[in-house]
Amino acid sequence: MRDVLSHLADLLDSGREALLCQVVETKGSTPQKAGALMLVDPGGCQVGTLGGGCVENEVKQKAVRRLGQAGAERHTFVLDHDYAWADGLICGGKMVILAEAFRGPEAASYFRAYRDRIDAGLGLVEAVAVDPERCGADAIGARWLFGDEADLVASLPGGAPPEAVRSLVEPIDRRPRLASRGGVATLPVLPRIALVIVGAGHVGQAVARLAIEADFDVTVVDDRAQYANPDRFPGAKRIVVGPIEEVLPALPITPHTFALVVTRGHGHDQEALYHLAPTPASYVGLIGSRRKIRLIFEGLRGLGVAEGHLARVTAPIGVPIGSQTVPEIAVSVVAQLIARRNLGPEAVPTNDFGRAGGRPPEPEPELETESAEALGS
Known part of the structure; x- marks a missing residue:
């Protein structure tokens, strides 16, 4: 999405025209969900995707015809056997896509605010x-951009939204969902998650690589500059080198922060968890065997860490996929992070050392987590 919006804003700022195709409604199984964007410039260059195949090609052909025209056009596609057999899109779902050619300073201002x-x-x-008849808008494709508190940020064309539109928009902290009702598609983008990885060993490095690709803002913390450096973490937003007990208390931690403890030893893990468990971070995870986690939790209780803070720690971490190697462990962990970000904490179990969640399937992942610790040293 960021690439599409960046190209779109650049085209409009330069005075050129840009074709934007957007999925605004889906039902059933579809290759992309509502909110997906595809940009086509006048030269035919494409950024983003609507899922590929015949739908994308047909939308592109129809969208090009809108060059020089005003207003949006709605296209509905049913992905049945007859329509999409050649491209394998026989999932049976339905996609509604708006296509519009944007131009001029008003559109540039709107999409710049979005970007x-x-x-x-x-x-x-x-x-x-x-x-528009159902929601009271002046035209199909009218757009309004709302901030975290459902405050109006921008509109295209300019002006306040009809009450029927405003009543459907919720503040971000209520986790609004993709929806199409009352003639309006509401397309939320949740705040980007800052992921703090404590431990720059092999596991931390592998997790960081995947997490960056999955659009997390990654901060790496370690007391060893030979491990925590831009050569090993080229995509990290921030790398902090220093003693854990000094670095972690100084880091900004918000409800939009996830924290992952994957250090080289039990003592460092306990120190990191001591500082992270009481924070507002919405996910705090600890790698390790059940025995190690139990010992660390007992140590933290002895240091006065409240049971409520320990209960919210996810340990052991990761989706149980039988992972053995570092890349497999990283896939398991990042899959859990994505699920927690996209679906919320209620959709992902925490741990069986606190008060929530459940025990992963047996056998216990003793070997995988202990080997991960060794590789992280």
Whole structure:
């Protein structure tokens, strides 16, 4: 999405025209969900995707015809056997896509505001008129951009949204969902998650690589400069080298922060968890065997860490996929982080050392977690 919005804003700022195709509604199984964007410039260059195949090609052909025209056009595709057999899109779902050619300073201002919020990692909800008669909009494709508190940030064309539109937009902290109702598509983008990885060993490095690709803002913390450096973490937003007990208390931790403890030893793990468990971070995870985790929790209780803080720690971490190697462990861990980010804590169990969650399937992952610790040293 960031690439699409960046190219779109650049085209409009330079005075050129840009074709934007956006999925605004889906039902059933589809290759992309509502909110997916595809940009086509006048030269035919494409950024983003609607899922590929015949749908994308047909949308592109129809969208090009809108060059020089005003307003949006709605296209509905049913991905049945007859329509999409050649491309394998026989999932039976339905996609509604809006296509519009944008131009001029008003559109540039709107999409620049959209891009700037995405680049800053801020949450937003875009409301798009799909059926103007039902929602009271002046035209199909009218857009309104709302901030974290459902405050109006920008509109295209300018002006306040109809009450029927505003009533459907919720503040970001209520985790608004993709929806199409009342003639309006509400398309939320949750704030980008800052992931703090404590431990720059092999596991931390592998997790960071995947997490960056999955659009987390990664901060790496370690007391060893030979491990925590840009050569080993080229995509990290921040690398902090120093003693854990000094670095972690100084880091900004918010509800939009995830923290992962994958250090080289039990003592460092306990120190990191001592500082992270009481923070507002919405996910705190600890790698290790059950025996190690139990010992660390007992030590933290002895240091006065409250049971409520320990209960919210995810340990052991990762989706139980039988992982053995470092890359497999990283896939398991990042899959859990994505699920927690996209679905919320209620959809992902925490741990059986606190008060929530459940025990992963047997056998216990003793070997995988202990080997991960050794590789992280």
